[in-house]
Amino acid sequence: MKLIQTVKQDALACFEKIGLPSKRDEDWKYTDASRLAGLLEMSDANKKVDSNGLGMLDLDAYRIVFINGVWDEKQSNLPKGVAIQSLTAINDSKLFQISADAPLLNGFNALNAAKARDGAAICLADNSVLDKPLYILHVSNQNQIIRHGMMLGKHAQANIIEHFISVGEDKALSNASTAIILKAGAHLEHSRIQQEGKAQSHVARVEVKQLRDSSYTFHGVELGASLSRTDLVVSLSEQGASCDLNGLFVLGGRQHVDHHTRIDHIAPHCTSRELYRTILDDRSHAVFNGKVMVHKGAIKTDSKMSNGNVLLSKHAEIDTKPELEIYNDDVKCAHGATVGQLDDQQLFYLRSRGISEAAAQELLTFAFADEVLAAMSNQVVRSYVEKEAFAKLPHGDDLEGLLGE
Amino acid sequence: MLEIKDLHVSVDGKKILKGLNLTINAGEVHAIMGPNGAGKSTLSNVIAGRDGYEITSGSVTYKGDDLLAMSPEERAWAGVFLAFQYPVEIPGVNNTYLLKAGVNAKRKHQGLDELDAFDFMSVVKEKAKLVELDPSFLSRSVNEGFSGGEKKRNEIFQMAVLEPSLALLDETDSGLDIDALRIVAGGVNKLRSADRAIVMITHYQRLLDYIEPDFVHVLANGIILKTGDKSLALELEEHGYDWVKETL
Numbered sequence: 039m040k041l042i043q044t045v046k047q048d049a050l051a052c053f054e055k056i057g058l059p060s061k062r063d064e065d066w067k068y069t070d071a072s073r074l075a076g077l078l079e080m081s082d083a084n085k086k087v088d089s090n091g092l093g094m095l096d097l098d099a100y101r102i103v104f105i106n107g108v109w110d111e112k113q114s115n116l117p118k119g120v121a122i123q124s125l126t127a128i129n130d131s132k133l134f135q136i137s138a139d140a141p142l143l144n145g146f147n148a149l150n151a152a153k154a155r156d157g158a159a160i161c162l163a164d165n166s167v168l169d170k171p172l173y174i175l176h177v178s179n180q181n182q183i184i185r186h187g188m189m190l191g192k193h194a195q196a197n198i199i200e201h202f203i204s205v206g207e208d209k210a211l212s213n214a215s216t217a218i219i220l221k222a223g224a225h226l227e228h229s230r231i232q233q234e235g236k237a238q239s240h241v242a243r244v245e246v247k248q249l250r251d252s253s254y255t256f257h258g259v260e261l262g263a264s265l266s267r268t269d270l271v272v273s274l275s276e277q278g279a280s281c282d283l284n285g286l287f288v289l290g291g292r293q294h295v296d297h298h299t300r301i302d303h304i305a306p307h308c309t310s311r312e313l314y315r316t317i318l319d320d321r322s323h324a325v326f327n328g329k330v331m332v333h334k335g336a337i338k339t340d341s342k343m344s345n346g347n348v349l350l351s352k353h354a355e356i357d358t359k360p361e362l363e364i365y366n367d368d369v370k371c372a373h374g375a376t377v378g379q380l381d382d383q384q385l386f387y388l389r390s391r392g393i394s395e396a397a398a399q400e401l402l403t404f405a406f407a408d409e410v411l412a413a414m415s416n417q418v419v420r421s422y423v424e425k426e427a428f429a430k431l432p433h434g435d436d437l438e439g440l441l442g443e
Numbered sequence: 444m445l446e447i448k449d450l451h452v453s454v455d456g457k458k459i460l461k462g463l464n465l466t467i468n469a470g471e472v473h474a475i476m477g478p479n480g481a482g483k484s485t486l487s488n489v490i491a492g493r494d495g496y497e498i499t500s501g502s503v504t505y506k507g508d509d510l511l512a513m514s515p516e517e518r519a520w521a522g523v524f525l526a527f528q529y530p531v532e533i534p535g536v537n538n539t540y541l542l543k544a545g546v547n548a549k550r551k552h553q554g555l556d557e558l559d560a561f562d563f564m565s566v567v568k569e570k571a572k573l574v575e576l577d578p579s580f581l582s583r584s585v586n587e588g589f590s591g592g593e594k595k596r597n598e599i600f601q602m603a604v605l606e607p608s609l610a611l612l613d614e615t616d617s618g619l620d621i622d623a624l625r626i627v628a629g630g631v632n633k634l635r636s637a638d639r640a641i642v643m644i645t646h647y648q649r650l651l652d653y654i655e656p657d658f659v660h661v662l663a664n665g666i667i668l669k670t671g672d673k674s675l676a677l678e679l680e681e682h683g684y685d686w687v688k689e690t691l
Contacts, residue, residue: 382494387531387585390491391601392519392545401544405535405584 049151077211107182125157154185164191179206190224204234220252250276274308285314289322296325318354343373450501461665477662491525524607526598533585570603574630591618616650628653
């Protein structure tokens, strides 16, 4: 096995070779990576961060807290009998290995492998089930690089929530990576809730390898940051694997959020579902690119993708591109995207029942978004996200009263 | 309660209503019948306040106020209710939420306190029985995945909860089988009262076997051509709408 140092040097060499993505790169046509070029330096000293009162306080969960990308032992609370460690404590070069020809791999990802300071290495043994969610809170006020690895053994089950909050006023970049392996029959529900501050930018890569009959559910929630880009790469490598990818963006101001997803149907009898919805106000800009690749031999593939977008302002912009490449017969694939304002008939119906125009618009907008969250199994997480998403809508407070309970 | 005078309405430049007159008093049940394209749905949509109708002249006065100057929600607060011909599906909006928001908005407008959740639920459950609506529908999204008959039942259920002064039932009978029709009509009959007016818009006489109207109007060519009692509906059924035109 190669030494960790060697693998990291290889990653750095890869970064130096490919550099940051440019707008000429088809996958970065709408997202200007050059805006982040000045945010790559990592400072040696960690600034202090007061993380008191941040995050999902009433969630009954195991916790890991990262402050500026470094594991904070004092604030963490781990389940017994499960191998969860700081990345720094593990001598395994595989965790830092990258392959330059992996789908959507870019300079940020190479830099992440080369320079990651810390992360969580989570390993669930065969048949082990986490009895509570694992909540990973990241709080930062400077540039940070985080690298997580998750391996679920055969028939292991977990619900893992990654939450990103930043408190700094200075421009900074979070560069986060999560690599996941799901062995036969394993099930992972994985949320990423990006709620960083206005000055922050966020670049992430989530790479999932699924073995036989494993299932993966992803919830990507984008509420914060000025620029946020996530590449989500899922490989359905063995028969019977299934993934369910959900994305919700609620954006305002000049926020820019871009998700590129790539699902590879490599083995027969695999299922993929993808539902992405965006609500865009002001001058915000969202990019969604969902590519499904059905490889030769992946018969009985069942794939459905849908992307819906609501523009609340005429200055908001969405660039959406569902893509399907099929090298095989005997598959069932559907994909589509819609862009629009709210439905006039629905609005009139609500108003005719006595709901004011403004409240009806809010209610429909919220309902549109909330359908994506319906797949979240933990109600505390779902309510938290609903509430934070509400707060971003123009009359969110009224609406909360309207829905009550 | 409602007085329509010389109402002219166009849609996309095409004249639909051409000087319609109609007076409806509290406690009355009216049926408006007429052939396709006569302007029946235009009339109900104009009263409820839907966009897309150009009112070129005439007036609609409701309880002494100019109805046409009010927004759809203001009309609802004032007691106007439209049971839709095609109830809209609204995924993600819970049926009970919708009604609670509607009832409380109306109460707020009337200067009353909002109903608390417990009182509201007991009202809702009681009203659901009126149209034999399965309680599981209460927690579902508005009309989503409902059959045609269930949607119509849900409309009458909403009417029961919102307690309007003026209820317009736009082809509530269409798409109902005979059992569903009986249940829906039974619900409407229980909602008849001395301070409420009900206007049924329908193609067919069949509905009037179950809900007996005080007045029957024939709407054709954009005006009320003829007004009579329930026997007019039977004559229409027998002779068709052309007969009305010929007898004039």
